[in-house]
Each structure stands twice: as C-alpha cells, then as structure tokens.
Amino acid sequence: MFSCRNATSLMTDEREGRLSGGVRLKYRLHMLVCGHCKTFRRQLDRTIAIVKGLPRTEIPRETEDDLVAAFRARATRSGARPR
C-alpha cells in the first residue's frame, strides 16, 4: 500500500522527474485522494519559493576591485588588449 510516508519521501524525486512509471502512477493517485499530503506538497513548494528569494552574499567592492586588478595584470602579461 502506497502510504503518506512514501509520498512525502518522494516529493523531490517527483519534482526532478526521477520517478519510474509505476511509482509515479501510485504517487499521483495518492496525491489525488490525500489532502494532508497535498498540504505537505504545497508547503514544500512554498518553502522552496522562500529559499529562492533569500538574499545572496554580495562580494565586497574592495575584493572585487582587487580581483579585477589581478585579471588586468594577466591580460597585460599575455598581451591581450585590455578592454
């Protein structure tokens, strides 16, 4: 019997398209009838959306300029025309 434990453990596999035909069918049937698992799935989606919106770490301006200077030095050495 395909249980809620099965369904909740497969939700990332399902999103990634990694469920085989038979399991995918059982998963989908379960999701049609199980309100709790539907809630769980919706919450997982919401969680992923929130993570997507989290701030990324910005590079400090000083570090960025140092790296660009190192990059420029290479270009000069290798004879590339700096642009």
Place this chain on the structure above:
Amino acid sequence: MPEIEKPDDAALCGRLRDGDEASFRILVKELHSALTRVALAFVGSQAAAEEVVQDTWVAVIAGLDQFEGRSTLRTWIGRILVNRAKTRGVREQRVVPFSALSPEDEAPVEPERFFAAGFWRVPPQRWDDAPEQLVLRKEARTHIERELASLPAAQRTVVTLRDLEGWSSEEVCNVLELAETNQRVLLHRGRTRLRAALERYHSGEGR
C-alpha cells in the same frame, strides 16, 4: 540547461581570454555567493571561506587558457574551489562533508508523525493558506534563513546551490562529487527540514 549554456560559456571564455574586464566582473559577482557557500562547507570560518574563494579566482585567472569547455565554466571554477577548500579543511582537521550520507540525512519527516502503516498520525499543520502579511513574510524569511544556516553542511550546501543559486543537479553533483541519488536525498532532507521549521514558526513555537 547545459546545452544552451555551453556555447555561451565558450563565448564568455573567449572574452575573458581577451582580457574583457566587464565580463570578468560580472562573472565574479555572479559566482561569489555560491562559491563562498560551498567553501563554507569545508572550512571553519567565513574568513577562511573568503580566502579560499579569492585563491580560487587567482587560480582561475592563471588557468583561463586551460579551460577546455568539457564542463560548464562554473563547474570548472567550482571544482578548483572545492579542491582548495578540501585541502584547507583537511589542514584545519575538519571532517570532509559529502563523503558519506549521515543518519541525519535520512527520514525526511519525523517517523513518529506516521502510524506504523505509514499514514499521517500528526498531519502537517495548515499555514500555507494563511493570508500573507508583508511583516509576517519578512519574519518567516529571517526564520528560514537561520534554519538554513543550521542545517548539516552537506544539506545546507545542496539546498543553497539548487534552490537559492539556481544551479542544475548536474552542476551540483559535478562540483561536490556527489552521486545524483545522494544529491537528491540531501536536497529533499534539507527542504523538508526547512518546511518543518516554517510549520513550527507558524504554530508559534519558533518565534
């Protein structure tokens, strides 16, 4: 989609070899966040992670001519970073993450929330249909950010690269030398933990 990225990568790499500073600046800005977070999985502090990232860029600049385009550019850069971060982590006598899945990487939902037959005993609490106030949403974000930081290193890194930085599973597997299945286990476990944290938050426990 790697099929689309590869030609772009070749063009970008050409510009970098020609010394195009604007392209380099964009690349550095684009990858800084991801690289720092990957480095943090291996080394003991933010400062050490930033050093590893800077060393990596120096190596990338020196090795631009060696990039052959067999992987995406960011996979190539990521590999350089991981090798350096690993060496540094070993020197700091830290345990290398990703070497094996730990027990805490299993069972995405607490087993006691299911009956023996595997059906919900303590079903998920509804919070996702609550009207979202701006203030609450900001609080929830802060909360989830904290929870993400406290995930085990392997889960944290995979969730960050996939869901925050938008890397493909192929890139994550190549950079972290993970089997695709293990990558998925870590991703799912990390995501479900964050979901559980939001559930606690909405039920008032986590505030």
